[in-house]
Amino acid sequence: MSIMEVNDYLILLVLWAHIMAVTVWIGGNLFFLFVLRPVMRLGGSSPSFGARIGQLFKEIVEISLWVLIITGVILIFDRLTVLGSTTYGLILAIKLFLFSFMAIIAYALGKRTNTTTPYASRWRDIMPNWLWKGLKGTQAVMERFISPTNVLSALGPIIVLISILLRIIAEK
Numbered sequence: 001m002s003i004m005e006v007n008d009y010l011i012l013l014v015l016w017a018h019i020m021a022v023t024v025w026i027g028g029n030l031f032f033l034f035v036l037r038p039v040m041r042l043g044g045s046s047p048s049f050g051a052r053i054g055q056l057f058k059e060i061v062e063i064s065l066w067v068l069i070i071t072g073v074i075l076i077f078d079r080l081t082v083l084g085s086t087t088y089g090l091i092l093a094i095k096l097f098l099f100s101f102m103a104i105i106a107y108a109l110g111k112r113t114n115t116t117t118p119y120a121s122r123w124r125d126i127m128p129n130w131l132w133k134g135l136k137g138t139q140a141v142m143e144r145f146i147s148p149t150n151v152l153s154a155l156g157p158i159i160v161l162i163s164i165l166l167r168i169i170a171e172k
């Protein structure tokens with residue numbers, strides 16, 4: 001085994017920060033989905049309790065997002081050598097596309113944290129009006145089955161899977 005170079009230690013740190021941010025954000029989303037939301041739906045807690053949770057989580061998500069983007073860009077530079085590979089570039093593009101989608105939903109949800117019912121996120125509350133109206137045919141399905149928080153929670157683990165795939169391709 002060869003001795004690690006300085007650059008390897010830097011990448012170790014960057015990857016660590018990247019994965020810590022992923023853990024915090026995705027873990028937070030899943031905790032909200034599987035623990036907080038069911039409990040809050042039972043009612044009983046004061047409205048300000050929900051609003052406070054929303055505010056605090058929003059701050060944590062903002063930090064995680066910035067860490068993800070900054071460390072992600074550094075990781076891309078580190079992979080520039082393999083970026084010539086079409087497959088890697090394509091899968092990275094898919095990852096970034098899904099990430100943008102997640103970031104937009106998270107941002108829109110965060111904007112309405114003054115709401116007293118953060119457990120009941122609805123598309124109509126976070127989408128611009130013209131977009132919501134344009135989705136006429138699918139509105140009912142979206143409201144019934146795929147709330148913004150559900151989509152957010154599902155996308156995280158999918159992006160983790162895609163990222164591991166990236167690593168495997170890069171090391172081929």
Ligand code: HEM
Nearest residue numbers: 022068069072073075076079099159160163164166167170
């Ligand atoms: C929800 C957002 C994100 C998640 C869940 C995520 C997840 C991950 C994970 C788990 C890894 C480690 C893969 C491994 O070492 O096996 C990784 C690596 C990486 N991430 Fe992210 N990431 C996210 C956002 C971003 C963003 C915004 C960028 C770019 C700006 C980015 C660029 C990268 C790159 C280039 C790697 C290295 C892949 C390789 O080994 O070739 N990630 N990501």
